[in-house]
Amino acid sequence: MVACLGLAFLTSNAGAADRSTPAASVQTVPTPAASVQTVPTPAAANSVPAVWKEQHVSFFYTGRTARYSCDGLRDKMRAMLLDLGARRDLKIVPLGCEDYGRARVNSAGPSLDITFSAPALLDPSLKPLHQGDLAATDARFETFTITSDVFRNMGIGDCELVEEITHQILPKLVTRELQHDITCVPYQLSGSRFFVKGEILRPLPPGNPGGQRNAKAP
Numbered sequence: 107m108v109a110c111l112g113l114a115f116l117t118s119n120a121g122a123a124d125r126s127t128p129a130a131s132v133q134t135v136p137t138p139a140a141s142v143q144t145v146p147t148p149a150a151a152n153s154v155p156a157v158w159k160e161q162h163v164s165f166f167y168t169g170r171t172a173r174y175s176c177d178g179l180r181d182k183m184r185a186m187l188l189d190l191g192a193r194r195d196l197k198i199v200p201l202g203c204e205d206y207g208r209a210r211v212n213s214a215g216p217s218l219d220i221t222f223s224a225p226a227l228l229d230p231s232l233k234p235l236h237q238g239d240l241a242a243t244d245a246r247f248e249t250f251t252i253t254s255d256v257f258r259n260m261g262i263g264d265c266e267l268v269e270e271i272t273h274q275i276l277p278k279l280v281t282r283e284l285q286h287d288i289t290c291v292p293y294q295l296s297g298s299r300f301f302v303k304g305e306i307l308r309p310l311p312p313g314n315p316g317g318q319r320n321a322k323a324p
Contacts, residue, residue, distance in 0.1 A: 153310055156245040158193060159226035160235050161278045165218040169266030170292040176200035176216040179267075185258065186271060187222055190250065190279060191308035196222035224279055225307045245307045247282065252302040265290035265298040272302055280307035 167179060174182070180198045187196055199219040225245035226232070234240045252268055254261055260268070269288050276284065284304035291297040 153244045153246045154307075155228055156225040156243055156307065156309075157228060157232070157240040158223040158243055159232065160221065160223045160239045163218075163220040163222075163274060163278060165220055165270070165274055167215045167217065167267060167270055169215065169270070169290075171266055171290070171294065171298070172263040174216060174267075176203035179216050180218060182259070182264070182267065183218055183220065183271075186252075187220075187224075187275070189258070190224070190275075190306055191245075192222040192224045193309075196220070225309050226280055227307070244310050246310060247305040248308045250304065250306045253300065262295045262298050262300075265300045266292075268300045268302065276302075281305065 165183065167174065177200070180200050184196065184198055188194065197220070201217045201219055203216055223239075225243060232240055252260070252271070254264075265288065269290055272286055272288065282305050284302075286300075286302040288300045288302070289298060290300070
């Protein structure tokens with residue numbers, strides 16, 4: 107009986123303390139994934155009107171250090187394009203491959219035929235390639251980096267691939283303040299390094315105000 111009274115007393119005091127002193131609010135700040143770096147601002151902040159512009163790239167890889175299967179090169183390119191803001195309906199077709207997904211013997215390496223849509227700033231001179239091209243959306247500039255990252259499945263051996271992405275893919279995207287430090291030593295990992303950073307135009311995430319418009323750009 108004494109123990110029960112003591113428990114009731116403690117509970118009563120705890121309730122009184124809660125009524126007299128409001129609990130401090132705790133704000134949880136999510137930690138971004140290691141492979142994605144974005145500007146820490148609200149989703150709709152600094153958004154700009156944009157359009158989904160279709161791009162076509164014939165991507166050639168002739169690196170001498172890392173050799174990729176056709177499927178391996180396709181998968182790495184798909185992951186990179188999605189991370190850089192391309193729309194998820196992109197199409198990548200490996201070329202110069204045997205039926206079982208490997209590059210042909212004595213070939214320089216697989217190449218890729220890539221079709222993707224990425225945000226572009228409004229430009230009255232742009233002409234749609236087909237019906238549905240240049241659909242309106244909202245986007246914002248976000249920081250990005252390309253570096254050795256286990257979460258992105260990118261290592262020093264991918265140095266020559268990153269070099270080709272910098273030359274062949276990034277010019278198709280809307281970037282600013284782009285910087286890169288790339289040194290690839292053929293046939294060895296020692297001495298190779300790559301680091302690319304800047305800001306890139308990415309679409310606003312789905313579900314945010316203005317993240318996707320239904321109307322077409324004028």
